[in-house]
Amino acid sequence: MATPLIEIDHISKFFPGVKALQDVSFSIETGEIHALIGENGAGKSTLIKILSGIYQPEPGGIIRMEGEQLSHLDPLTSLHHGIVVIYQDFSLFPNLSVLENITLGRFVKRGRKLVDYKEMRKVASKSLEQLGVEIDLDTSLGDLSVARQQLVAIARALANNAKLLILDEPTSSLSSSEVDKLFEIMRSLKSRGISLLFISHKLDELFAISDRFSILRDGRYIGTYGENELDDDQLIALMVGRQINYTIYPKRYLDDPLLEVQHLTKKGNYKDINFTLHKGEILGITGLVGAGRTEVVKSIFGLNSSDEGSILFEGKEITIKNPTDAMTSGIAFIPENRLSEGLVLRKSMRENLALTILESLSNSFGLIDQSEREKIVKEWVARLEIRPDNPDLLAAKLSGGNQQRVVIAKWLATEPKILIVDEPTNGIDVGAKAEIHKLLRSLAETGLGVIVVSSELPEILSICDRVVVMRRGRVTADLHCEGLNQEDIMSKAI
């Protein structure tokens, strides 16, 4: 058998508290279209970043190219070896011409001092010719459609003598005819002996174009399969099934509507979203990253105004134009990145806790009632068991789980009826996760309606009573969680 183009040999990558990749090994043959598949957080991006030299793998892991070990990959040497990543944003220059976008990198790479426009033209027309597309070299890149910009990015890769082209969700902003054209180009590159590593969440596309699939789950390598070895269901079954032992809370049937979202639509975000949250219920919203989940909940909180549709609160239609409207209606929202968006790290726990209720604490002169604040802060520190229970402590000094509690307390102090949390347990350890789950659950039992946006299916199945699944900006399923398993959800999400 011929030497594969790339051999990934026992590659691991650890971040503090997270094992992003654990002992992954597989190879990519010369001239094949290889799909890399996995849920959000399965380790696909980490692997790409290792291949492109942005991350260094843990000692012991080896990447070989055509049999030769590549040591100490950095972004430039990786490019030198012909490993080219086309990111979703293409990394192009809108203010430069197509010509320069394709060829400038060659000049930099070779340490040239002067630009030779004749040579540039030759190289650029050759790469476009190889792609079989015609684009005016003198057009400014910013004037091209996204699909054509992508072709320019691929042409640039060819001008850099790419041997492995990594395409990160290349079809996500293309129309169907543009996708067909892209696939045609991918096949012609393959016939020229270029290998493609293709990342996509669209099953039909994966099956249409890929020769082989490699599957990652939870940072681990699951296997590599030929195109005829798997069908949709088998693929989904291999992707999901993260083994995390969370407590499975009893699934309740509640029927007192608290929040009703009807036909909510926003162009380029989501379309015709319908769901109902009941009193005391935990409703999960799940789907792959980019499905529009966060966009929907941000609209409910007034951070992303919708174009059409209505939101009913306790049966009455409400208008939410900004977060203040939402808070007045009794809606609280805890954003995804709790550290950067939810806490003022350099302020004390006390100040953070009281941030949302400053107005109700202040008297007619706008001065803050210190003793009232102290009372409320103490109450929440005790109710949520925040440790250590010293309100003077800087928020930055708290552990991840306790920071999350402060953020939750901060919002609960506004006495909301609905709490929306986006990826509440992202980046914290398993023990802290379980505690957050317990907390959310006990809050729901007091009658609070909770919406949990999460990519982590075990988390959804652990705490939610019902789950809304989104795919490409639409709701594809609205399910009760009783007896539900991960495959059921994933088959609607992908």
Next chain:
Amino acid sequence: MFKKLRKVKELPLIIVLVVISIFIAIVNPSFLTVENFLDLLKSNLVLAMMALGMLLILLTGGIDVSAASVITAVNVILGQTLMHVTQNILFAIVVACAAGIIMGLINGLLISMLKIPPIVATLGTMSMILGIVLYTTNGNWITGIPQNFIDFGRIVILPRTLADGRVIGIPIQVVFLIPIIVLTWFVLRHTVIGRGIYAMGGNIESAERMGFKTKRIIIFVYSLEGFIIGLSAVAHTSIMRQVDPNAFLGFEMQVIAAVVLGGASTLGGYGSVLGTLIGVSIFSVINNGMILMRIPTFWQKIAVGLIIISSISVDMIQKQKEEKMKVCVDVEGEELYAV
């Protein structure tokens, strides 16, 4: 409007220049004389040179508000060198350029190494330089520039004697302007670092990913601008024959206004040498027209402010629009490029 001009490159700017010129010429026919043209050239030559330096800075997405104080300082250094060190003109030019480069280098290092935002870094150096200038000059004019330098400044190329006996011609100072035009054009158009200036102005992350050393580029552009300012100081002093420490108060705004009039974006990445020269021309023709039409000069300042603010507003509105147009989610069943 500015965005459109940018797309069709410099042609619309030329049209604007011609239309304004025709308008002024109709109101005041003396505008169209060779004499007035030569005056215009002489009095705006320094603006043109400094604008080319500022163009380099704006292209990277930076700004230099210390430019006027740097030229003031170099003027003082040049005057002192000529009066107390040597009367050798060539030596004085070298000293002036070196002084400009050093001050530019300091700006460049502050911005690239300490990552101080350009406006803050150059505001700081501006204040410091002005303080030192004030300390050394007490705010007094430096007079008594050696005669040989004054004579040098009076040389005209292709002299013509007018009927009334006066001699007019192309001022010698164009020998500073023309090399600067050629130099900036060559650097921006034909060197890899020049294209890197555009690249980092367009998308700094991608430029770094591509292998451009953006820190070096920043140090390079501020130093090159310093060099250009050094030469501008020589041109200026040879025209004025004395050094006025207050001559350039607020001049940096005129420079920036002229460059953005020429189609450069304050966000970086857009602008050209030709556009900048046309921008300077439009700016000076308007100024000249105002003087010929006896419009009070405070209107000039108001106009400069309006030009800068409206141009930046256009950039910002455009940026916001682009961000709004950005599709977050590839929604199923939605036409992607209907908008």
